[in-house]
Amino acid sequence: MSFERSSNFENQEGQPENFSEMKRVFKEEEGILAQFRGKAKGIAKVLALVSTMSLGMAVAQETWAGQEGQGEQKSNVEQIEKAKEKIGEERAVELLSLLYNLPDTPGANQAKNLWGKQEAARIMIKLFSLDNKLGFPELKAGEKLEGTPSIIDIKNGLHVIGNATGLFADKMFGNKDGNPDIEEMQKLQVAMKDSVGLQEYIEMEGEVSALSRNVQEQ
Amino acid sequence: MYKNNKDIEFIAQALRESSLSKEDQDDFLLFCFMTPKSEREPLIALIQDDPSWIQKLSINYKAKKQAIRDRNSDLLDAIVQEEQTMLSEIEQRG
Numbered sequence: 001m002s003f004e005r006s007s008n009f010e011n012q013e014g015q016p017e018n019f020s021e022m023k024r025v026f027k028e029e030e031g032i033l034a035q036f037r038g039k040a041k042g043i044a045k046v047l048a049l050v051s052t053m054s055l056g057m058a059v060a061q062e063t064w065a066g067q068e069g070q071g072e073q074k075s076n077v078e079q080i081e082k083a084k085e086k087i088g089e090e091r092a093v094e095l096l097s098l099l100y101n102l103p104d105t106p107g108a109n110q111a112k113n114l115w116g117k118q119e120a121a122r123i124m125i126k127l128f129s130l131d132n133k134l135g136f137p138e139l140k141a142g143e144k145l146e147g148t149p150s151i152i153d154i155k156n157g158l159h160v161i162g163n164a165t166g167l168f169a170d171k172m173f174g175n176k177d178g179n180p181d182i183e184e185m186q187k188l189q190v191a192m193k194d195s196v197g198l199q200e201y202i203e204m205e206g207e208v209s210a211l212s213r214n215v216q217e218q
Numbered sequence: 219m220y221k222n223n224k225d226i227e228f229i230a231q232a233l234r235e236s237s238l239s240k241e242d243q244d245d246f247l248l249f250c251f252m253t254p255k256s257e258r259e260p261l262i263a264l265i266q267d268d269p270s271w272i273q274k275l276s277i278n279y280k281a282k283k284q285a286i287r288d289r290n291s292d293l294l295d296a297i298v299q300e301e302q303t304m305l306s307e308i309e310q311r312g
Contacts, residue, residue, distance in 0.1 A: 022286050025294040032302050040309040043271075045260045047301050050275060053253055054282040 019059055026051050093164045093171065165202070225258045226250060232265050232272050246276045 029051055033044035165188070166180035173191060174184035192199050229250045233243040253261065264271050278297070285293040 019286075019289075021289065021291040022294060025291050025298060029298045029301070032298060033305070036305050036309055038309060038312065040305040042260055042264060043308060044301075044305055046264050046271075046275065047278060049253065049257060049261060050249075050279050051282060053249055054279060054286055057252060058283065058286045
């Protein structure tokens with residue numbers, strides 16, 4: 001996926017109209033930034049990336065949320081916002097279900113994809129922000145884990161994500177006995193291919209798992 | 219040096235070492251997650267070269283988001299003007 005500045009979002013059905021002035025300024029910025037050379041050129045590239053991403057994310061979010069039939073979607077957004085405020089595995093399963101069930105929206109699929117990815121990233125980050133609100137399951141009372149608090153945060157987050165993913169697979173694709181098995185996880189892998197929200201979430205889970213391993217290896 | 223998964227690790231570490239608030243750290247990490255892997259390279263190179271850029275970029279990102287959210291083109295113009303001044307100074311310094 002790539003964010004082509006503004007052009008990807010032009011003429012998209014249902015897009016909020018009043019981004020045009022923002023796009024004009026960013027277009028001017030593009031021309032200004034392109035003039036620089038040497039070290040300044042590298043920095044200009046990053047500033048342009050920040051602009052592209054800021055605009056892309058804003059357009060995606062507002063477009064998707066403002067589509068036709070918004071009643072259903074709005075309620076979906078509200079449910080996600082509400083669920084994000086809650087903590088723990090059960091809520092993570094709920095969030096996964098919502099991501100999995102993002103409705104198809106004709107004319108705004110790209111916006112939906114980006115929005116789905118954004119929400120998945122937010123969930124990841126939210127889980128890492130739980131700090132001391134979740135216990136670290138492998139530690140006994142009074143025992144301390146070597147490493148920085150951030151490693152503990154990551155481990156806590158991954159524990160919640162891992163459990164939630166298994167429970168979600170059991171709930172959606174299994175016998176719903178609360179014990180995820182290999183067959184259910186395989187069905188989850190298949191379902192992932194058709195669900196952008198879920199796909200992004202699982203991809204990020206992989207990215208974060210690798211992050212955790214890299215931190216431990218240092 | 220930092221490729222693929224290590225991009226996020228590197229950014230997360232730089233954020234932890236910065237003086238940004240937790241909220242701003244999370245927000246910038248979201249930005250990095252959202253940036254396609256293929257386009258992260260100049261960002262990583264800049265922060266590797268000078269970690270203080272993470273703070274400047276976070277401020278730039280926040281300001282742009284605010285301007286977009288409020289549809290405030292005057293603010294956006296001012297941000298671009300500031301970028302131009304800063305880059306001119308860097309270019310002159312060589």
